[in-house]
Amino acid sequence: MPSPxxxxxxxxxxxxxxxxLPGSKSMTNRALILAALxxxxxxxxxxxxxxxxxxxxxxxxxxGVGVTDxxxxxxxxRSDLAGPAxxxxxxxxxxMRFLPPVAALASGEVAVDGDPRARERPMGPIITxxxxxGxxxxxxxxxxxxxxxxxTGAVPGGPVTIDASGSSQLVSGLLLAAPxxxxxxxxxxxxxxxxxxxxxxxTVRMLRxxxxxxxxxxxxxxxxxxxxxxxxxxxxxxxxxxxxxxxxALVTGGRVTVPGWPSDTTQPGDALRGLLxxxxxxxxxxxxxxxxxxxxxxxxxxxxxxxxxxxxxxxTALAALxxxxxxxxxxxxxxxxxxDRLAALVTEINGLGGDVRELPDGLEIRPxxxxxxxxxxxxxxxxxxxxxxxxxxxxxxxxxxPGTVGKTLPDFxxxxxxxxAPD
Ligand SMILES: O=C(O)C1=C[C@@H](OP(=O)(O)O)[C@@H](O)[C@H](O)C1
Ligand SMILES: C=C(OP(=O)(O)O)C(=O)O
Numbered sequence: 001m002p003s004p005x006x007x008x009x010x011x012x013x014x015x016x017x018x019x020x021l022p023g024s025k026s027m028t029n030r031a032l033i034l035a036a037l038x039x040x041x042x043x044x045x046x047x048x049x050x051x052x053x054x055x056x057x058x059x060x061x062x063x064g065v066g067v068t069d070x071x072x073x074x075x076x077x078r079s080d081l082a083g084p085a086x087x088x089x090x091x092x093x094x095x096m097r098f099l100p101p102v103a104a105l106a107s108g109e110v111a112v113d114g115d116p117r118a119r120e121r122p123m124g125p126i127i128t129x130x131x132x133x134g135x136x137x138x139x140x141x142x143x144x145x146x147x148x149x150x151x152t153g154a155v156p157g158g159p160v161t162i163d164a165s166g167s168s169q170l171v172s173g174l175l176l177a178a179p180x181x182x183x184x185x186x187x188x189x190x191x192x193x194x195x196x197x198x199x200x201x202x203t204v205r206m207l208r209x210x211x212x213x214x215x216x217x218x219x220x221x222x223x224x225x226x227x228x229x230x231x232x233x234x235x236x237x238x239x240x241x242x243x244x245x246x247x248x249a250l251v252t253g254g255r256v257t258v259p260g261w262p263s264d265t266t267q268p269g270d271a272l273r274g275l276l277x278x279x280x281x282x283x284x285x286x287x288x289x290x291x292x293x294x295x296x297x298x299x300x301x302x303x304x305x306x307x308x309x310x311x312x313x314x315x316t317a318l319a320a321l322x323x324x325x326x327x328x329x330x331x332x333x334x335x336x337x338x339x340d341r342l343a344a345l346v347t348e349i350n351g352l353g354g355d356v357r358e359l360p361d362g363l364e365i366r367p368x369x370x371x372x373x374x375x376x377x378x379x380x381x382x383x384x385x386x387x388x389x390x391x392x393x394x395x396x397x398x399x400x401x402p403g404t405v406g407k408t409l410p411d412f413x414x415x416x417x418x419x420x421a422p423d
Contacts, residue, residue, distance in 0.1 A: 003403030008391020014254030040230035083108025157181025239269025253296030306330030372396020
């Protein structure tokens with residue numbers, strides 16, 4: 001059910017706020033998978049609680065894994081994975097790509113489906129790869145959701161070649177379950193470049209932290225069969241979800257600090273330090289966290305965002321308010337995200353009077369005077385975040401279905417209001 005629209009608040013003064021952020025979606029959903037496959041119990045500390053992560057927890061429970069809430073943290077207890085089960089992936093890329101390889105390890109049938117748009121997101125390569133690794137999947141010949149995994153309780157594994165140019169998650173999903181495959185896995189990518197390198201590094205690091213043996217070469221990942229360790233898995237704040245808050249400092253000429261910014265991280269959001277600096281922000285870090293200061297004037301951005309595609313919606317909104325043109329490239333794969341993000345950003349920003357043009361692999365954004373109007377969000381959390389950034393400087397931005405932000409940041413409008421009016 002769509003939520004009532006939200007009038008994005010205008011910033012009448014420079015922001016000056018500390019914004020603590022919930023945990024990383026990407027780390028939380030990897031931690032849940034690794035905990036479900038571990039030999040001993042796990043404690044997931046400060047996980048993100050949102051639609052995407054609750055769906056992952058529910059999917060694992062449906063397979064028999066014990067996932068229990070403890071004051072917002074999760075305790076995970078392994079059990080034999082078994083169907084029959086039905087799994088709802090919602091619109092979560094991490095659930096639709098990370099869960100089927102786990103379902104392949106279950107005995108019994110696991111039916112997997114999601115939101116209407118989930119049926120359009122790239123899945124074919126992972127279905128084909130799982131079949132090549134010894135799993136039976138009935139997808140009615142669609143190469144997409146919905147499908148049924150017919151597990152036997154074991155996956156032979158071994159070498160497989162995949163075109164992961166549509167999504168890095170196609171590789172991550174295979175790697176995360178691979179320690180439990182009889183022969184492990186050797187995934188070779190063939191095709192145009194795989195996006196989102198930091199997310200692949202996150203997969204490798206979290207696997208190694210859980211005791212797996214992983215070797216990598218360019219476009220090749222090898223995971224040895226072996227046990228996974230339980231224990232504590234501490235989740236970092238979601239740095240990608242800091243983009244709109246740090247961006248607010250740039251737009252209003254103010255200052256925003258995000259506490260707990262990790263000094264060594266695989267999260268793609270860490271690239272915001274350089275990207276916002278390139279737009280004119282002063283970026284500093286210290287014991288209080290990462291601080292971004294704006295001067296009121298800021299410039300456009302020319303950047304290849306292939307590795308950090310999920311930052312695009314908010315960076316595009318910032319670019320639409322910047323003093324000079326921007327060119328964001330390397331992001332053709334965003335057409336397969338929650339919505340076709342390139343088309344959605346062009347339509348909605350131009351609908352407010354903006355000047356955004358779609359490129360074969362990105363967006364070109366020129367300065368233009370924006371006006372208020374309805375901003376449609378296409379079930380895409382990051383479209384809500386982008387609209388909020390525009391609304392800081394443009395009166396009358398009415399955001400349709402803001403509740404869709406619950407995919408990764410349920411309290412977004414509350415955090416936004418606190419940022420604009422801190423106690
Ligand atoms: O592995 C992950 O956690 C993610 C990988 C990326 O997917 P793509 O490689 O499909 O862009 C990213 O955009 C998504 O938000 C999260
Ligand atoms: C692309 C995104 O999500 P997903 O994990 O559903 O791919 C995103 O969060 O920007």
